[in-house]
Amino acid sequence: MEAPLLDIRNLESFYGPIMAIRGVSLSVQKGQIVTVLGANGAGKSTLLKTISGIMDPEKGSVSFDGQEIQGDEPHRIVARGIVHVPEGREVFPLLTVEENLTLGAYTRKDRSEIEQDRQMVFDYFPILAERRHQEAGTLSGGQQQMLAIGRGLMLRPRIMLLDEPSLGLSPLLVQEIFDILKRLNRDEGVTMMLVEQNARIALELAHVGYVMEIGRIVMDGSAERLMESEDIKAFYLGHQ
Numbered sequence: 001m002e003a004p005l006l007d008i009r010n011l012e013s014f015y016g017p018i019m020a021i022r023g024v025s026l027s028v029q030k031g032q033i034v035t036v037l038g039a040n041g042a043g044k045s046t047l048l049k050t051i052s053g054i055m056d057p058e059k060g061s062v063s064f065d066g067q068e069i070q071g072d073e074p075h076r077i078v079a080r081g082i083v084h085v086p087e088g089r090e091v092f093p094l095l096t097v098e099e100n101l102t103l104g105a106y107t108r109k110d111r112s113e114i115e116q117d118r119q120m121v122f123d124y125f126p127i128l129a130e131r132r133h134q135e136a137g138t139l140s141g142g143q144q145q146m147l148a149i150g151r152g153l154m155l156r157p158r159i160m161l162l163d164e165p166s167l168g169l170s171p172l173l174v175q176e177i178f179d180i181l182k183r184l185n186r187d188e189g190v191t192m193m194l195v196e197q198n199a200r201i202a203l204e205l206a207h208v209g210y211v212m213e214i215g216r217i218v219m220d221g222s223a224e225r226l227m228e229s230e231d232i233k234a235f236y237l238g239h240q
């Protein structure tokens, strides 16, 4: 098999004395969608923050494209093409949709290509095109989530780290957003790692899944295999 694009080995991260990541290893191949499932507080957000350099790990390694990047400054990590779409969307509320997208491309200078990519985002999310002159703070939760993803795309990510894109959205909207993520992966080749509490929708989207409990990976496998697992059914998929 090809060397993984992202390879995490024995990672440990702390908040002061609290050990939030307790020796996590996982890998993402180019072109894959990998999901990390887990309940509230399992450490999923901390894992993404440690990959994108918002937090420094205490131990272990994060390799991207064969190079160790753990402990690097977040802007250096973004420059490598690792783009984090944080939980809670965090769009700039007083800027318009269009301005948010342009700001998303802040590391780039190629104006005509930026315009092309903005058009690509509008093609995937037509509602954003309709609301391009509207202040982002006045969008619905689902539209803000779309904008956060769109802004991430403006950096031409080599991998996109998505923190709970389904959070707080209606099932219909979640389905819409996940369908778009699937198309972005299939048609644009965007590699993704997403952390989710919503196991069903995440496993439907992903190729590979990991299950995290209290800072550790307790199970992993192909998304199909995990969906069939009795433990996953009982603890994460409810009664079906």
Ligand code: ATP
Residues within 6 Å of the ligand: 015, 018, 020, 038, 039, 040, 041, 042, 043, 044, 045, 046, 047, 087
């Ligand atoms: P959620 O979906 O609620 O974000 P999560 O799986 O992403 O859950 P994390 O947010 O990564 O979990 O939290 C992992 C652990 O670290 C939890 O025990 C949490 O209480 C703790 N933690 C998270 N943020 C902080 C912080 N800023 N200071 C101290 N402890 C924190």
